[in-house]
Amino acid sequence: xxxxxxxxxxxxxxxxxxxxxxxxxxxxxxxxxxxxxxxxxxxxxxxxxxxxxxxxxxxxxxxxxxxxxxxxxxxxxxxxxxxxxxxxxxxxxxxxxxxxxxxxxxxxxxxxxxxxxxxxxxxxxxxxxxxxxxxxxxxxxxxxxxxxxxxxxxxxxxxxxxxxxxxxxxxxxxxxxxxxxxxxxxxxxxxxxxxxxxxxxxxxxxxxxxxxxxxxxxxxxxxxxxxxxxxxxxxxxxxxxxxxxxxxxxxxxxxxxxxxxxxxxxxxxxxxxxxxxxxxxxxxxxxxxxxxxxxxxxxxxxxxxxxxxxxxxxxxxxxxxxxxxxxxxxxxxxxxxxxxxxxxxxxxxxx
Amino acid sequence: xxxxxxxxxxxxxxxxxxxxxxxxxxxxxxxxxxxxxxxxxxxxxxxxxxxxxxxxxxxxxxxxxxxxxxxxxxxxxxxxxxxxxxxxxxxxxxxxxxxxxxxxxxxxxxxxxxxxxxxxxxxxxxxxxxxxxxxxxxxxxxxxxxxxxxxxxxxxxxxxxxxxxxxxxxxxxxxxxxxxxxxxxxxxxxxxxxxxxxxxxxxxxxxxxxxxxxxxxxxxxxxxxxxxxxxxxxxxxxxxxxxxxxxxxxxxxxxxxxxxxxxxxxxxxxxxxxxxxxx
Numbered sequence: 001x002x003x004x005x006x007x008x009x010x011x012x013x014x015x016x017x018x019x020x021x022x023x024x025x026x027x028x029x030x031x032x033x034x035x036x037x038x039x040x041x042x043x044x045x046x047x048x049x050x051x052x053x054x055x056x057x058x059x060x061x062x063x064x065x066x067x068x069x070x071x072x073x074x075x076x077x078x079x080x081x082x083x084x085x086x087x088x089x090x091x092x093x094x095x096x097x098x099x100x101x102x103x104x105x106x107x108x109x110x111x112x113x114x115x116x117x118x119x120x121x122x123x124x125x126x127x128x129x130x131x132x133x134x135x136x137x138x139x140x141x142x143x144x145x146x147x148x149x150x151x152x153x154x155x156x157x158x159x160x161x162x163x164x165x166x167x168x169x170x171x172x173x174x175x176x177x178x179x180x181x182x183x184x185x186x187x188x189x190x191x192x193x194x195x196x197x198x199x200x201x202x203x204x205x206x207x208x209x210x211x212x213x214x215x216x217x218x219x220x221x222x223x224x225x226x227x228x229x230x231x232x233x234x235x236x237x238x239x240x241x242x243x244x245x246x247x248x249x250x251x252x253x254x255x256x257x258x259x260x261x262x263x264x265x266x267x268x269x270x271x272x273x274x275x276x277x278x279x280x281x282x283x284x285x286x287x288x289x290x291x292x293x294x295x296x297x298x299x300x301x302x303x304x305x306x307x308x309x310x311x312x313x314x315x316x317x318x319x320x321x322x323x324x325x326x327x328x329x330x331x332x333x334x335x336x337x338x339x340x341x342x343x344x345x346x347x348x349x350x351x
Numbered sequence: 352x353x354x355x356x357x358x359x360x361x362x363x364x365x366x367x368x369x370x371x372x373x374x375x376x377x378x379x380x381x382x383x384x385x386x387x388x389x390x391x392x393x394x395x396x397x398x399x400x401x402x403x404x405x406x407x408x409x410x411x412x413x414x415x416x417x418x419x420x421x422x423x424x425x426x427x428x429x430x431x432x433x434x435x436x437x438x439x440x441x442x443x444x445x446x447x448x449x450x451x452x453x454x455x456x457x458x459x460x461x462x463x464x465x466x467x468x469x470x471x472x473x474x475x476x477x478x479x480x481x482x483x484x485x486x487x488x489x490x491x492x493x494x495x496x497x498x499x500x501x502x503x504x505x506x507x508x509x510x511x512x513x514x515x516x517x518x519x520x521x522x523x524x525x526x527x528x529x530x531x532x533x534x535x536x537x538x539x540x541x542x543x544x545x546x547x548x549x550x551x552x553x554x555x556x557x558x559x560x561x562x563x564x565x566x567x568x569x570x571x572x573x574x575x576x577x578x579x580x581x582x583x584x585x586x587x588x589x590x591x592x593x594x595x596x597x598x599x600x601x602x603x604x605x606x607x608x609x610x611x612x613x614x615x616x617x618x619x620x621x622x623x624x625x626x627x628x629x630x
Binding site: 102156157226229230232233235236237238239240242243244245246247285288289290291292 | 375376409412413414434435436437438439441442443444445446447448449450451452453454455458459462463465466468470498499518524
C-alpha cells in the first residue's frame with residue numbers, strides 16, 4: 001500500500017511545483033488580459049465621436065480614414081497606452097513593496113514616495129514656474145530622494161517592514177504639510193496646475209513620454225523576473241530565505257530600488273494616481289490566492305484600474321464633467337484602505 | 352550518497368565556532384564561545400530563556416554576522432562561502448517561518464529547492480523527485496494539494512520540516528521546532544528527526560525547551576547560560592542537579608527516565624519539598 005501511495009505522490013507532487021503557473025492563475029491572467037483589451041477598445045472607440053468596432057479595427061491595421069486616424073492615434077490611443085503602462089508600473093511597484101516589506105500598507109503611495117514626487121513637482125511648478133519635462137524630472141527625483149531617506153531612516157541591522165512603514169507614514173505626513181505650505185503660498189493659476197498634476201491622470205499623454213515609460217519597463221521588468229525566485233523565498237521570512245541561500249538585505253535593496261524606479265517613472269508622466277499601487281496586488285492576490293507573487297495578474301489589475309478610471313472620469317460623470325483619473329481611483333482606494341486598517345491583524349497569516 | 356558515507360567513503364562535515372561573539376544592535380548576546388558540532392549526531396542546545404540559544408543557532412546558520420570570532424564549515428570560514436553553496440550543506444528551520452496566503456503544501460516544500468536552482472537551471476525532474484521524497488519522509492504526501500493555512504499545527508510543522516528536507520542538506524538546524532505543538536505532536540516530530548538522523552545520517556542541531564525530551568533525543572547536549580556554553584557532552588554525563596541549578600537556577604532531582612534510561616530532570620520548586628523516599 002505504501003508503494004502505491006508513493007508512486008501516486010511522485011507524479012502529483014513533481015507536477016505541482018514544476019508548473020510555475022497554476023491553472024487557476026492562468027485563467028485569471030487570461031480573463032484580466034481580456035478585461036484590459038475590452039476596456040482599451042471602449043476607451044479608444046467611445047467619445048464625442050464614436051467609432052464602430054469595424055472602424056476601430058480598420059484604423060488599427062492602418063486602413064482608417066484621416067479623421068479616424070487622428071482620433072485614434074493622436075487623441076485616444078496615447079491615453080490608453082499610457083494608462084496601461086503606468087497602471088502596470090504602479091501595480092508592480094506596489095506588489096514588490098508589499099512583498100518585500102510583508103505589509104499591505106507598504107505601498108509607495110501610502111508611505112510617502114508618491115508624496116515625494118508630488119512635493120518635488122509642486123516645487124518645480126510653484127517656485128520655479130517650470131512645466132513639462134522639468135516637472136516630470138523633478139517628480140522622479142523627489143520620489144527617489146524620499147525613498148532613500150525612508151530606507152536610511154529605517155535601517156538598523158537591516159530593514160524591517162514594520163519600521164519602514166511607520167517611518168514612511170510619518171514622512172507622508174511631513175510631505176502633506178510641505179505641500180500645504182507650497183499651495184497656500186503659490187499663485188492661483190500655478191496652484192491649479194499643480195493640483196491637477198497632483199491628482200494624476202493620463203490626459204496629457206504624448207507618444208515620446210510613452211516611449212520613455214515603455215523603455216523603462218523594458219529594462220526593469222526583466223530584472224524583476226530575474227529576482228522573482230529570490231522574492232518567492234523571501235515570502236517565507238527573512239531567516240528562512242537566508243537559510244535557503246538568499247542574500248536578504250542585498251536582494252531587498254535591489255528590489256526596493258527597482259520598485260522605486262518603476263513608481264517614480266510612472267509618477268513623472270501621469271502624476272501620483274492615487275491608490276493604484278496600493279490596491280492592485282492585494283486584489284490580484286485575493287483572486288489568484290495560491291501564495292504566488294502574482295506579479296502579472298497585479299500588473300493587469302493596475303492597467304485595468306487606470307484605463308477604467310480614465311474612461312469613467314471622461315464619460316460617466318453627470319453633467320459632462322471631466323476629471324483626472326486619479327479622482328476616481330481615490331474614491332475606490334480610500335474605502336479599501338479603511339477596510340484594511342480595520343481588519344489587519346484579525347487573522348493570523350503566519351504559520 | 353548516505354550509504355557511501357556510512358562506509359566512510361564521503362568525508363564527514365565539520366562545523367565549529369571559535370571565539371564566537373554575536374550581538375544585536377551592538378548589545379552582545381554571546382561572547383567568546385567555542386563549540387564543535389559532532390558530525391552525524393543529534394545535538395540539542397538547551398538553556399534558560401534569553402541565554403542566547405537561538406542567537407547561537409542563527410550565528411552558525413550564517414544569519415547573523417559575528418561581532419568577533421569565526422564559524423567554520425569544513426575548515427572554511429562560513430562567511431566566505433557563496434550563499435547558495437553554504438545553503439546546499441547547512442539548512443535551517445527558523446522559529447516562525449511565514450506561509451504566504453493561499454500557498455499549497457507542494458509549492459511550499461518545492462521552494463526548499465532554491466539553493467539548487469539558478470538563473471539558467473530552473474525546476475528539473477530531480478527537484479520533483481527530491482520534493483516527493485521529502486514529503487513522503489514527513490508523511491505530508493497526502494497533503495500536497497492542501498493550503499498550508501488550513502492545516503493543523505502538527506501538520507504544518509511537518510510541512511516545514513519537509514521544506515527543510517527538500518533543501519537536501521547534510522546538516523539541519525532547527526530553532527525550537529516543537530513550540531506550539533501538543534505533547535503527541537512534539538514526540539511525533541522528534542521521532543521524525545531522530546529517524547532522519549538515523550536513516551539518512553543527517554547531522555541535526557536543534558534548540559529545545561524541554562530538558563527531558565532533550566536528554567532523550569540528543570546524542571550530544573549543549574547547555575547554555577548567559578551567552579556561554581556551561582557544559583557539553585552526552586546527556587547522561589552532563590545533566591546533574593548542580594548543572595541544572597547553574598544553568599536554570601532550578602533545584603531538581605535527576606532520575607533515570609523509566610522508558611529509556613536517559614537522565615530525567617524532576618524540578619522541585621518552592622511548594623513541593625521532596626518526600627523522604629528512596630528511588
